[in-house]
Amino acid sequence: MKVISVVGYKESGNESVVSALVRNLSGFGTVGTIKYMEGQLLNPAEINAGRHFDAGADTVIEITGTEATGTEVVSFSRDLNLEDALDLLCDQGLDFAVVEGFKESNLPKIVIGDLKSVSNVVFRLPADIDMHEELTATLVGIAIAQPDRYTLEALIKKARKNPAIRKAGAIGTFSGIVRELAGNERTSKLEFEKYEPEASKSLDRIRDELKQKEGILEVLIHHKTGVIKAGEDIVYIVIASAHRTELFPALSEAIERIKAEAPIWKKEFTEEEEFWVHDREHPEN
Structure with a gap:
């Protein structure tokens, strides 16, 4: 699985870059995403999974939908870090992972704007960039060129x-x-x-x-x-x-x-x- 991270200040266009990457990388293989929700907490007490966490569960998986409409799977886990999340995507046999945020990680990064003190920068974009076709193709090429990450699974x-x-x-x-x-x-x-x-x-x-x-x-x-x-x-x-x-x-x-x-x-x-x-x-x- 090839991993690329997109980082930048809030409202600097991260979402449009991630969306363009996912949309175009999906033409080359399967894609998963991970997003850092800084300062936001998902309260499992507000959903049905909450009672399972209260009972002591460490991971709760909810499956919704029907055979006719298709199913959706939502997973909640305690103490899951970025490396664990990447391994979960890798275990599924995905070809690409696009990570939004986690600027302090050592992942290869596409940086938007003048964000400083970021390691392993492979490409830098100006803020609020127009994701035209040529630029998107360049970013996709960068993602495809990244080394493979593997788990045993x-x-x-x-x-x-x-x-x-x-x-x-x-x-x-x-x-x-x-x-x-x-x-x-x-x-x-x-x-x-x-x-x-x-x-x-x-x-x-x-x-x-x-x-x-x-x-x-x-x-x-x-x-x-x-x-x-x-x-x-x-x-x-x-x-x-x-x-x-x-x-x-x-x-x-x-x-x-x-x-x-x-x-x-x-x-x-x-x-x-x-x-x-x-x-x-x-x-x-």
Whole structure:
């Protein structure tokens, strides 16, 4: 899923930019949106879901409508942050997410007006811009060019869309996470850097070569970059195979080859120090 954020002062035209993006991106795939409602609270006590929250529910989903008119689904959750919301959209297998607001996030941003102190700006527009066709096409191109965000559930759904899945008898997954405790040492976070485009080429090569093995029908790999906190996910591998006997060796080979072949460097932050793991493992370099 590709994510783009639109930020600006109130009444600066955010809504028209978001609407233009959604309308045009829908021609390239499925689109979800997230909006920051600053200073506004939705009071669940005013709706039927309120009594469920009062009873202790953490998430309430209401489905309305009929088979004839179509259904609408409304979900309310406690303590849902931006990352959680993006993962929910990603889990649905959506192709794009357009976020309105959240100027303090590290998402790639289209900024409207002279809004200051904003990180990761990919394009800046004057306030109250006229969203003509050429400009809209430019913004759509920017959104399409963003890196993909994946969850494990999204990769599984992608594997199931492969026509070869009809021959599959198993789907297996591997999730690498940041280990917090190793003996008496505590790791707070890891930081990963990819040497591109070689890293992506290496992962593609591993994927393609594994798919040449007998019974392996699909291989999907996603390795995150940046800072990842203890307990969070680092890498996902999803493999579909004709039989389970072919599946587990392929999963094991995939992660071992990623660690050995892909130019992805890991910096570890412990209570005592921080260091690049490659330098510790290969001091002669």
